[in-house]
Amino acid sequence: MxxxxxxxxxxxxxxxxxxxxxxxxxxxxxxxxxxxxxxxVPSGRVRISTSAAFGHDHVMPALPPLLDRYPSLSIEVDFDDRVVDLVRDGYDIAFRGGNIPDSALVTRPVCRLNTVLVASTDYLARHGAPRTPDELQAHRLIARRFLTGHIAPWNFKADDGSITTFDPMNKASLTLSAPESLVQAACDSVGIAEVAVHLAWDHLRSGTLKIVLHRCHRPGTYEMVMQYPHRALTAPRVQVTVSHLLEALSADDKLHVSMDTLNAYTA
Incomplete structure (x- = not known):
């Protein structure tokens, strides 16, 4: 000095x-x-945002063991298919599915969201199963409209490796926005729908639904992730919730069905 x-x-x-x-x-x-x-001791409220279908079928069953282990926690779950702003809207954790863009949030993968084309056994008995993508023109189809208004196309891979895209809207008998409603419509024999494997799995195992065009249909690049704000020191209540949910979802068989396993459920 x-x-x-x-x-x-x-x-x-x-x-x-x-x-x-x-x-x-x-x-x-x-x-x-x-x-x-x-x-x-982890305590306090943890706010979670999730879609209705994924939340009810996969997040909710994981919460009772979490609360038993950490009784001082309070969990608040919002079921909403819109994309929320975690920081602005005050959420601690969000589950998001689809093609996930780069984000300043911490992103933890949960599972791939492979898709399949399905129809009910009753529908296939009456109309037959398509053997090529071109034969879809002769079938009743169920299209999905995203909240943005975009209609999800169906993609197929040819023997030479080229990719073709089919717009189901041209032949759609029914257009729906909620992914779980497409599964229900297919079960009700409305037509052929492209759905996520985890939503259709129970119906495939029971024989209510069958997969069509499995060999050439492309399952997509969709994924389900958990996201939360990046903080140098995440609160203990959030840390234990993240760890518990990731462990529970990794053990959820419905979310990790291999594409080879699905060969047994084709029409």
Whole structure:
């Protein structure tokens, strides 16, 4: 330090030392906070946003064991297919499905959302099963409209590796927005629908639905992810909820059906 009769100032070396010391002290504070957070009993409210179908079928069954393990937690779940702003809307965790764009949020993969074309055994008995994508023109189809208004196309891969796209809207007998409603319409023999495997799995196993054009249909690049805001020190209530849900969903067989397994359920 430079000392005079009127002032006391840091030297150039002193200023450099102070900058480095502050970095070290901040790292020490963060380490202490982390240990304290790990020892704290998780408590408080955790807000979760999820779609209706995924929330009811997969998130809800995982919550009772979480609350049994951490009785001081309070879980609030909103079932909404719209994309929420986690920070602005005050959510801790969100489940999102589809083609997930890059985000400043922390993104943890849950599963692939493979799709299949399905129809009821009753419909196939009356109308037959299509053997090529071109034969879809002779069938009744069920189209899905996203909340943006976009109609989901169906994609197929030819033997030469080329990709063709089919617009089901041209032949749609019914157009629906909720993914679970497409499964119900297919079960009701309305026509052929493209649906996520995890939504159709129970109906495939029971024999109510059969898969068509499995060999050439492309399952898509959709995925289900869990997202939460990026924070250096995430609250213990959120940490334990994230860990528990990821573990529970990784053990959920419906979400991890292999494409080879589906060969047994084709028409």
């Amino acid at each position: 430079n000392r005079t009769t009127r002032a006391l100032n840091l030297t150039e070396e002193g200023e450099a030392f102070l900058r480095q010391a502050r970095v070290a002290l901040e790292a020490l504070d963060a380490a202490v906070d982390m240990i304290a957070a790990q020892r704290a």
